[in-house]
Amino acid sequence: MLxxxxxxxxxxxRDGLQNETRVLPVETRVELIRLLAEAGLxxxxxxxxxxxxxxxxxxxxxxxxxxxxxxTADAGAACAYPVLVPNLRGLEAAMQAGxxxxxxxxxxxxxxxxxxxxxxxxxxxxxxAAVAERARAANLRVRGxxxxxxxxxxxxxxxxxxxxxxxxLLRDLGCHQISLGDTIGVGTxxxxxxxxxxxxxxxxxxxxxxxxxxxxxxxxxxxxxxxPLGVSVLDSAIAGLGGCPFAAGAxxxxxxxxxxxxLDGMGIHSGVDMRKLLFAGDxxxxxLGRPNQSRAAAALSARSR
Amino acid sequence: MLxxxxxxxxxxxRDGLQNETRVLPVETRVELIRLLAEAGLxxxxxxxxxxxxxxxxxxxxxxxxxxxxxxTADAGAACAYPVLVPNLRGLEAAMQAGxxxxxxxxxxxxxxxxxxxxxxxxxxxxxxAAVAERARAANLRVRGxxxxxxxxxxxxxxxxxxxxxxxxLLRDLGCHQISLGDTIGVGTxxxxxxxxxxxxxxxxxxxxxxxxxxxxxxxxxxxxxxxPLGVSVLDSAIAGLGGCPFAAGAxxxxxxxxxxxxLDGMGIHSGVDMRKLLFAGDxxxxxLGRPNQSRAAAALSARSR
Numbered sequence: 001m002l003x004x005x006x007x008x009x010x011x012x013x014r015d016g017l018q019n020e021t022r023v024l025p026v027e028t029r030v031e032l033i034r035l036l037a038e039a040g041l042x043x044x045x046x047x048x049x050x051x052x053x054x055x056x057x058x059x060x061x062x063x064x065x066x067x068x069x070x071x072t073a074d075a076g077a078a079c080a081y082p083v084l085v086p087n088l089r090g091l092e093a094a095m096q097a098g099x100x101x102x103x104x105x106x107x108x109x110x111x112x113x114x115x116x117x118x119x120x121x122x123x124x125x126x127x128x129a130a131v132a133e134r135a136r137a138a139n140l141r142v143r144g145x146x147x148x149x150x151x152x153x154x155x156x157x158x159x160x161x162x163x164x165x166x167x168x169l170l171r172d173l174g175c176h177q178i179s180l181g182d183t184i185g186v187g188t189x190x191x192x193x194x195x196x197x198x199x200x201x202x203x204x205x206x207x208x209x210x211x212x213x214x215x216x217x218x219x220x221x222x223x224x225x226x227x228p229l230g231v232s233v234l235d236s237a238i239a240g241l242g243g244c245p246f247a248a249g250a251x252x253x254x255x256x257x258x259x260x261x262x263l264d265g266m267g268i269h270s271g272v273d274m275r276k277l278l279f280a281g282d283x284x285x286x287x288l289g290r291p292n293q294s295r296a297a298a299a300l301s302a303r304s305r
Numbered sequence: 306m307l308x309x310x311x312x313x314x315x316x317x318x319r320d321g322l323q324n325e326t327r328v329l330p331v332e333t334r335v336e337l338i339r340l341l342a343e344a345g346l347x348x349x350x351x352x353x354x355x356x357x358x359x360x361x362x363x364x365x366x367x368x369x370x371x372x373x374x375x376x377t378a379d380a381g382a383a384c385a386y387p388v389l390v391p392n393l394r395g396l397e398a399a400m401q402a403g404x405x406x407x408x409x410x411x412x413x414x415x416x417x418x419x420x421x422x423x424x425x426x427x428x429x430x431x432x433x434a435a436v437a438e439r440a441r442a443a444n445l446r447v448r449g450x451x452x453x454x455x456x457x458x459x460x461x462x463x464x465x466x467x468x469x470x471x472x473x474l475l476r477d478l479g480c481h482q483i484s485l486g487d488t489i490g491v492g493t494x495x496x497x498x499x500x501x502x503x504x505x506x507x508x509x510x511x512x513x514x515x516x517x518x519x520x521x522x523x524x525x526x527x528x529x530x531x532x533p534l535g536v537s538v539l540d541s542a543i544a545g546l547g548g549c550p551f552a553a554g555a556x557x558x559x560x561x562x563x564x565x566x567x568l569d570g571m572g573i574h575s576g577v578d579m580r581k582l583l584f585a586g587d588x589x590x591x592x593l594g595r596p597n598q599s600r601a602a603a604a605l606s607a608r609s610r
Contacts, residue, residue: 185604188566188569189571215604216600216601216604216605217600218566220523220525220526225529255522258522258523261522265493265496299490
């Protein structure tokens with residue numbers, strides 16, 4: 001029933017850092033990514049090619065990506081560094097920096113889509129179609145996000161049928177993987193299961209990833225409920241980076257340390273070395289000046305003291 | 306597969322507070338229990354009849370219990386207030402205070418038993434046999450705890466067979482319910498499932514309760530995995546009180562708010578009112594001078610601001 005292996009897509013250096021108050025320089029982000037790769041992660045979101053005025057945390061993402069790619073080439077390692085791309089201009093910049101994988105970002109909530117990217121779902125898919133076409137012509141892999149997959153900060157409930165519809169549209173654009181994001185962390189296991197089951201009718205489960213936030217503490221329970229459905233790609237962020245822009249003081253992405261602790265305990269291979277992961281978490285938390293949000297990291301660090 | 310109803314045994318005023326650094330006076334603990342009962346909880350651990358020198362946090366437990374019982378009688382409500390009792394002397398004190406339910410505390414780890422209560426498992430069961438006999442003769446209900454159910458801070462691994470053996474012995478003493486405690490929070494879902502399945506071969510599952518700590522962030526995932534096995538009684542602590550005496554800075558009991566949030570989302574009835582629960586959490590966190598450890602509480606409070 002359970003997958004023997006799970007691939008973790010580490011989103012701390014992008015989804016995490018872009019929601020942190022403190023803006024970190026390029027060197028720090030490059031070093032974080034280097035430490036994450038050293039811990040055994042093989043897919044690390046490296047940045048976002050959006051307006052630096054709108055999201056200053058992601059300024060210099062081209063430099064971050066170039067440095068990460070160079071370091072990986074030196075090490076002879078195989079690590080993917082997807083970067084978020086909102087439009088054709090972002091794609092061009094990403095390609096200039098050497099991107100081999102991009103991610104596009106749609107929502108399952110019409111209201112959220114309009115507030116977040118200033119256009120409705122249909123228009124966003126049209127925009128991404130052009131981006132995806134150009135990217136694939138250049139042999140880039142394209143990852144798709146569906147945000148608000150278990151709820152929307154504005155309109156509340158989001159039906160699983162709508163998530164399946166948007167995921168299907170992204171798949172039709174040629175996305176090799178669709179990450180289903182409970183970006184506000186409100187979902188519980190019953191909803192998570194129903195949503196993934198519904199989406200899997202439209203997009204084969206081997207093309208799906210689960211992206212949970214731990215805002216309400218539900219992330220591991222939600223992950224635990226979707227693993228037996230065949231989901232074997234999980235998004236998570238080192239140290240639970242990210243907070244939640246819609247709930248001050250609330251926690252953000254599920255912490256990679258908590259996910260790896262659970263997978264290790266369940267005998268599911270992730271290839272990630274916990275000790276090195278803790279080192280990466282310590283590094284970035286010191287730079288951000290805030291505690292590690294991972295409970296496993298806090299407990300393991302306390303134990304080793 | 307899932308239970309339609311779950312009974313929560315609120316352990317914050319005992320298992321929680323006894324592991325908090327700040328010692329709270331009787332009035333504060335009585336008010337906490339009153340607020341918890343008002344939130345709809347129908348089983349609230351009220352105290353521990355142990356040496357006040359050894360555990361000053363539980364001094365005056367007789368007064369706390371009397372006040373709680375009086376308040377419930379006034380309100381005409383049906384709430385149970387189990388109290389921890391280590392020996393016959395503790396039982397006498399509990400009965401003088403009007404206890405109608407006691408709890409005894411065994412371990413599935415020989416080393417932990419010796420370090421925690423200064424005697425091995427076999428001797429502790431003998432001691433509890435006398436306590437249970439006397440209690441049942443006086444028509445008191447007896448609840449049994451098995452600690453270290455998924456691991457021991459001293460000896461590490463604990464086999465599910467040993468947990469089943471100790472749970473069976475407690476059941477043989479007449480315990481109406483056996484609470485299986487991962488008291489250091491190290492377990493993950495696969496282990497939790499295997500342990501409960503093994504115990505259920507020895508003690509019918511309707512007599513079992515699950516008691517998880519969130520030290521490594523695994524509690525809700527573990528709860529989620531044991532619910533389909535028929536476990537319908539869950540221990541939890543308001544605001545995640547308790548910390549972990551073996552891992553400084555680490556979190557303690559799973560927070561009642563996180564459990565209720567999950568159960569509500571899954572459509573499982575607990576009878577607990579989240580709004581009133583948040584009020585109780587705010588109250589006790591202010592008294593303890595520390596943040597609420599519940600992620601659901603933090604997010605809901607942030608949202609309502």
